[in-house]
Each structure stands twice: as C-alpha cells, then as structure tokens.
Amino acid sequence: MKNRTIARRYARGLFLLAREHDLAERIHQDLRAIVEALEQNPRLRVTLEHPQVPPARKRQLIEAVFGGRVSSYALNFLRLVVRKRREPYLALIAEEFGRIYDEARGVRHARLTSAVPLPGELVERTARELSRALGVDVRVHAEVDPDVIGGLVVQVGDRRIDASLRGRLRALRQRLAAGRTQMGVS
Amino acid sequence: MSIRPEEISALIKQQIESFEAGVQLDDVGTVIQIADGAARVYGLESVMAMELVQFSNGVYGMAMDLAEDTVGVVILGPYTGIKEGDEVRRTGRIVQVPVGPELLGRVVNPLGQPLDGGPEIKATRFRPIESPAPGVIYRQSVNEPLQTGWKAIDSMIPIGRGQRELIIGDRQTGKTSLIVDTIINQKDQNVICIYVAIGQKASTVAGVVETLKKYGAMDYTVVVSATASEPAPLLYIAPYAGCAIGEYFMYEEHRDVLVAYDDLTKHAWAYRELALLLRRPPGREAYPGDVFYLHSRLLERAARLHDELMGGGSLTALPVIETQAGDISAYIPTNVISITDGQIFLEADLFYSGIRPAIDVGRSVSRVGSSAQTKAMKQVARSLRLDLAQYRELAAFAQFGSDLDKATQARLARGQRVTEILKQDERQPMPMEEQVCAIYLGIHGYVDDIPVEQVRAFESQFLRYLRTSRPEILESIRSNREITADNEEALKSAIAEFKRTFGGGSGASAQAAS
Numbered sequence: 029m030k031n032r033t034i035a036r037r038y039a040r041g042l043f044l045l046a047r048e049h050d051l052a053e054r055i056h057q058d059l060r061a062i063v064e065a066l067e068q069n070p071r072l073r074v075t076l077e078h079p080q081v082p083p084a085r086k087r088q089l090i091e092a093v094f095g096g097r098v099s100s101y102a103l104n105f106l107r108l109v110v111r112k113r114r115e116p117y118l119a120l121i122a123e124e125f126g127r128i129y130d131e132a133r134g135v136r137h138a139r140l141t142s143a144v145p146l147p148g149e150l151v152e153r154t155a156r157e158l159s160r161a162l163g164v165d166v167r168v169h170a171e172v173d174p175d176v177i178g179g180l181v182v183q184v185g186d187r188r189i190d191a192s193l194r195g196r197l198r199a200l201r202q203r204l205a206a207g208r209t210q211m212g213v214s
Numbered sequence: 215m216s217i218r219p220e221e222i223s224a225l226i227k228q229q230i231e232s233f234e235a236g237v238q239l240d241d242v243g244t245v246i247q248i249a250d251g252a253a254r255v256y257g258l259e260s261v262m263a264m265e266l267v268q269f270s271n272g273v274y275g276m277a278m279d280l281a282e283d284t285v286g287v288v289i290l291g292p293y294t295g296i297k298e299g300d301e302v303r304r305t306g307r308i309v310q311v312p313v314g315p316e317l318l319g320r321v322v323n324p325l326g327q328p329l330d331g332g333p334e335i336k337a338t339r340f341r342p343i344e345s346p347a348p349g350v351i352y353r354q355s356v357n358e359p360l361q362t363g364w365k366a367i368d369s370m371i372p373i374g375r376g377q378r379e380l381i382i383g384d385r386q387t388g389k390t391s392l393i394v395d396t397i398i399n400q401k402d403q404n405v406i407c408i409y410v411a412i413g414q415k416a417s418t419v420a421g422v423v424e425t426l427k428k429y430g431a432m433d434y435t436v437v438v439s440a441t442a443s444e445p446a447p448l449l450y451i452a453p454y455a456g457c458a459i460g461e462y463f464m465y466e467e468h469r470d471v472l473v474a475y476d477d478l479t480k481h482a483w484a485y486r487e488l489a490l491l492l493r494r495p496p497g498r499e500a501y502p503g504d505v506f507y508l509h510s511r512l513l514e515r516a517a518r519l520h521d522e523l524m525g526g527g528s529l530t531a532l533p534v535i536e537t538q539a540g541d542i543s544a545y546i547p548t549n550v551i552s553i554t555d556g557q558i559f560l561e562a563d564l565f566y567s568g569i570r571p572a573i574d575v576g577r578s579v580s581r582v583g584s585s586a587q588t589k590a591m592k593q594v595a596r597s598l599r600l601d602l603a604q605y606r607e608l609a610a611f612a613q614f615g616s617d618l619d620k621a622t623q624a625r626l627a628r629g630q631r632v633t634e635i636l637k638q639d640e641r642q643p644m645p646m647e648e649q650v651c652a653i654y655l656g657i658h659g660y661v662d663d664i665p666v667e668q669v670r671a672f673e674s675q676f677l678r679y680l681r682t683s684r685p686e687i688l689e690s691i692r693s694n695r696e697i698t699a700d701n702e703e704a705l706k707s708a709i710a711e712f713k714r715t716f717g718g719g720s721g722a723s724a725q726a727a728s
Contacts, residue, residue, distance in 0.1 A: 185259070191237040195238050
C-alpha cells in the first residue's frame, strides 16, 4: 500500500508554488498529461520506476519526453521526484494535487451511474441540481453500469444517493430477510 | 403450529406490494485490506469512533481506528465473506445494547441478542456500551454492605455496594464459584445481578446458568456471554455491554446492581489481539499502551450514587483475574489490583489443603468495605483477624518442633479452629446473623475444647439449634445489626445449653477413639 501522506506532501508543495505563480490550472493539466502518458506507455513508466535505472538517465528521459510540452515548473517537479526517488508516487501525487486544487477553487466531483447512457441534457441538469444542493460547483462524470438495472446512483465523495432499482431490490431483500439478520442490530 | 407455504407466499407478496423504497442516502467506503478480523477501509470520512458499519454481505463491524485516509474496522462476525474492494456502509449508530427489565432472567450476547433460545428481547431503551463514569459530586461513599454469604469475606474482606473488589487466583481455585454463590445470596436483597462471561467455555457458562436457575437466582440476573469461540471484538465489548445494562438499573431505576466480569484476563487478551491486528504498537507482554485505560474506564463506572443529587443506586463491580502459577505481579493483575478497591486472593495450595473458600487472608484486603460493615460483624471480625494473624505467625515455627509452651499451643489451637469455622461449602451462603454467631463461637473459645475435625459439625449443628430452638437471638442480631448486652447474654446461654447436648455425643466418640 502506497502511503498517501507522502503523495499529499509533494502535492501540497507543488500546489503552493503553482498558486503563487497563478499557474494552478496549467500545472493541473500538466500533471494529468504526465500521468496519462505514463499510463499509455507502460515501458516509460517501468523505466521511470525502475530502481536500477540511475537518476541521471531518468532525468535525460524526462527532459526528452516532456521538455517543451509541459511548463517549466512541472518539469522541475519531475526532476525533484526523480532525485528523491519517489517516481512510483506520481499518479497519487497527481490525484492529491487534483483534490487540493478542487478544494481551493470550490469544485467537487460526482459520479453518476445509470444502466443506459443518459442524454447530455439530463447530466447537466443533475450537475446544476447537485451544485445548488451542495453549494459548490459540482462536476458530474457519467458512467454506465448495466448492474444498476434502472434509476440513478450519484456518488459525491463518501456520500451516495441511491435511487436505483438495484438499491431498491437490495432494501427489499434485507426487509424480507429481517429476523434472521446476522449479528444484526435491530 | 403448522405454517402453510401459501400463507408465506401471500405474506411475501403483500410485503412486496407495500414496499416503498425511496431514495437511499448512504455514506460508503471501500475495503482496501482485510485480514484476520480487521479491515482497513478507505473513505468513510465522517465515521464516528465505535460506530457500527455494515459490509456489503451484511456483517457488521466497529470503527476503531480513525486514521487520516483510512478507517480500521474490527469485524463483529464471520469475516471470510468480505473481499478487498467491497463496499462498507455507515449506520450512524454507536455500538449499543438493549437495556431494561426485559433482560432479567435472560442470557444474551454482547449485542443484546438472546442466546438462551428464548423470544427476541423487545427492549424499548438502548444505551451506548461506552459511557462516561459519574463525576465526583454525583457519588457518595460506600455505606451499605453487599452480603456475599461467605463467612470469610463478609467478616474480613467486606464488600460495600458500589465497591470494586477484585477476585484473583489461579485456574481452578473457586473464583467463578465464589461469584455464583454471591449472586445466589442476593435473593430478596433487592440487588440486580449481571454475570458477564468473557472468553469462557460455553459449557462453563451453561453450568453457571443452570446453577443460577436451580437456586432461583435467574429472576434478578442477566447473563452476558461472549464465549471463547466468538471473535475478539465481541469479547472486547462484552464487559462494557454488561456494565451498560447495569447502569440502566442504577441510573434509571435507582437499584443496587452487582456486575461480575469473569474474567478480565481474557478481555485483555481479546483487546491485545485487536490492537495487534490494527497494527497499534505493542508494549509490555505485547499489550497495547492503553491496556490500563481499558480496565480503568470500565471499573470507574462502578459507583455509589448520591442519594439526594442522583436519587441513589449503586453498581458494584466484581472483576475476576486469572493468574498463572500465583503470579500476581504480572502486567494485567497488577494493573487491575491498582484500579480496584481491594482484592480477594484465592490460592491453589490452600484449596488443595482443604481450606475452601481458598482465601489467602493475609494478602486479601478491602479498602473501603469496612465502613459498610454491620456493627455486629465488626464486633466479631476484629478479634478474628487478630487470632488468624497470630496463628499464621506461629504456624510456620510450630512445624519445627513440638516443645511449645502452653500459650503458644493455645494460640495454635485457636487458629486451627477459627480456620475450620471459616470453611464453608459451595452453595451454602449464610445470612449475616448466622455468620456472626458462628464466628462468635470461634473467637470466644467455645470450640477450643472440641476436636478440630468436629468443629464444622459443631458449628452447623449449633446453627441449626439456634434456628429451631432460639430464633429470637438470630432475629435480635438481624434487626439490631449489633451484638447488644442482652442478645450476647442470650447467645452465651444458648451456647452453654447446646454444648451440654453436643458434649455428650462427642465425649463418647472421643473416648472410643482413644
């Protein structure tokens, strides 16, 4: 299990720098591009994370791949990560950066799951309603999962709003099985 | 009673028809690691400490470790069906137990579910298993005795209502027996008893319940049982659950309650297991650092509530600790000794030499109970202690030679006889007034001329004689709660009277023996 505390520290440091220079959005995009590049090129990721590749080689590699494509701060950050041998944490750092950035600009992400693809207009309306209810800017990411059967499941952070057929069937099953619940507390 | 399948189908159909599940709002997290009864859960950011959470297969867990990103959950049931990636749902409820008079006479698990095959417990009230102990001003000092029915305890190690008295000793020295008899003796004493079995064999618990039923003690008793086969978290919450059930009777009904925790050694083991699974740093004997607090916060909940401020009521705690080879200086025994208001030390050597209850009088103390002792008992207990102390001092020397002066021999004889009088069989609890009369016999030398092996027979026959021929003496001691000049005279004359009859029989047999 990778330690989120480490990722959080790097992300916070980078974010403070980004905010100071008003580059938060740019660096956010850079980080996402870097993580995407690593995901799409497993060989690049393996090389970067490999403990036997000397840091100097990794640095050359980074500069060759990302030089000119990402901001200089993002590149410097990559150099630092390589020097500190924290390459495996890059994805987590990017995730934590996104979280810190979202919190700073008042954005929350919601996952909207339905059994069939939803019309864009409905997704937008859900986003508007959620934003109004939560008082922050909610970005909705729609997903399709046939297991939902019908209705919607919205998840914002830990909170899940289940208005799906699957959830109703589950509740019905629990109701019918009540009386022989296991370790059940009333 | 027969149930027809079509009736069940109709019932289910009706349930489905009327079923309205609206939108469900849940807080959910994800299992990221699961091993041996403890899970790490990602998410659940707003979960409370000791909150119940539910895994997707229906098993409940208890949130114990609230870390920055994850929550450590201990699982209150079979954990083999839980996988990494499973969903965990908050219930919003702190672990709690049903409380109230509905529980009397029942055997329940630490979550308040029946284990005796009886009907579901329809309690309307619940209490969280953890609750703060009453503060200083809500208490008053212990002033009423809790009669155990054991001569040796009620006279020399008296227990008051609201006290915490530890029962400590090796295995098989009569710890549980002592408690069972104490519970039996509370009949008609207006005391509610709660017996918490932690990590015991299920057969032992069944035996205890059977005995309590046989003596009519289940009417005022609740048995909370977490046997050795239950997962560690249930063992861990058992004493707190038992205490919460007792607290209801103390706070709400202002009754006197006796809670026995049998035993806290296994409770500490269960907590050690949890702490190690949750990766808390191990300390001495691999117990976590807060193992002292584990027991101190439980035993602090014992109290004698203030009559005016709180309306009275008390909760007496009788924790049990099992030692290994008489080692009372191990970690857990010393902890609990320092928390309680005294200890009753049971010793294997005494047990096997026939001194039962096997109480080591020298090492047993009650730090507060003497203020709750009746005057009558105090009058006899003082010289009892002295007699026994002198006897113990001499007994070691006396083993070397037989050339002892008269005074020493007299003291030895007295000590042997007093020791005989303090012996008592199981399931024979004795009321206070009879105890006083029996001890009176010993300390005033009325049995000095009776052969040691006949002292117990003499005592029991004398008490029978008192009950049948001179009940007014017992009644007088019971109502006055002290030995007055009048009833002492009557007692002396009764003893003289009885000795004439007993002396004839024993004299003849003594002669025959010689």
